[in-house]
Amino acid sequence: MSVRIRVPKIAKKGEVVEIRTLLEHLNESGWRRDEEGKLYPRNIITTFVCTYGGIEVIRGDLRRGISRNPYFSFWLRAEESGELAFRWQDESGAVFEETARLEVV
Amino acid sequence: MKQSGPVRNTTTRRGFVAGAAAGAVAVAAPVLLRADKAAATQGDLEAAIRAITKGVRPKEDRVKVDAPPLAETGTAVPVTVTVESAMTAQDRVSAIYILLEQNPEPEAGAFHLGPRCGKAEVATRVRMFAPQKVHALAAMSDGSFFTASVHVEVTLAACVEIDVK
DSSP states (O other): OOEEEEOOSEEOTTOEEEEEEEEOOOOBOSOOBOTTSOBOOOBOEEEEEEEETTEEEEEEEEOTTBOSSOEEEEEEEOOSSEEEEEEEEETTSOEEEEEEEEEEO | OEEESOOOOOOOOOOOOGGGHHHHHHHHHHHHTSOSSOOOOHHHHHHHHHHHHTTOOOBSOSEEEEOOSEEEESSSEEEEEEEOOOOOSSSOEEEEEEEETTSSSOEEEEEEEOTTEEEEEEEEEEOOSSSEEEEEEEEETTSOEEEEEEEEEEEEOGGGOOOOO
């Protein structure tokens, strides 16, 4: 499992920039069957949060309709240089975290 | 990436019951070709919307849903929701909801837009159990709601999702 994020390195103050994220995760809905007809146990990503300088940009409360390898893109307003923190949590309790630095000029 | 906590998410085959094997394999194909649960009805969608809006009637305005008109499979259909909003502290979109009227669970996700969100636009990929309308619902900071929908034709539904190893 891995995380792929796309964050610009530099932005102008006040600029609105796109952030793209993808977590490699089966995001198992509990609706899918294997070759023997048995259901794969459900384990979806229920929460995705991105913060910027400790302040929330977006929080996803997610259900089974999100695809495997959950992809999210959204926009943040660049205010000051700081850290973007990304956090995903699944139903098994696993937490996936990544950070990126944004320089505001 | 930092990771913590248990991970039980795996595609490994398990619990193969030898006695039932022959029969199970024979019926596997037809089982995969239909949804495991009955598709949601219009009533489920309306109930899901009511649960979000607490009875406030959403207006069909200000929201745009982008999705392909035809998706070969329903496993990961790209959806982009854009809401007209200045996104100022006083007048902003507080949340965007994506609802799939024919899925066993219509609400796919809610995206709460925080103070650092600069534009009311969210994109993701969704599972689709049937050709259907994708609905987006925007909750505004003044308590009002706006909505829009777009139809997506799906050739192969998400329940036939196969392992990609």
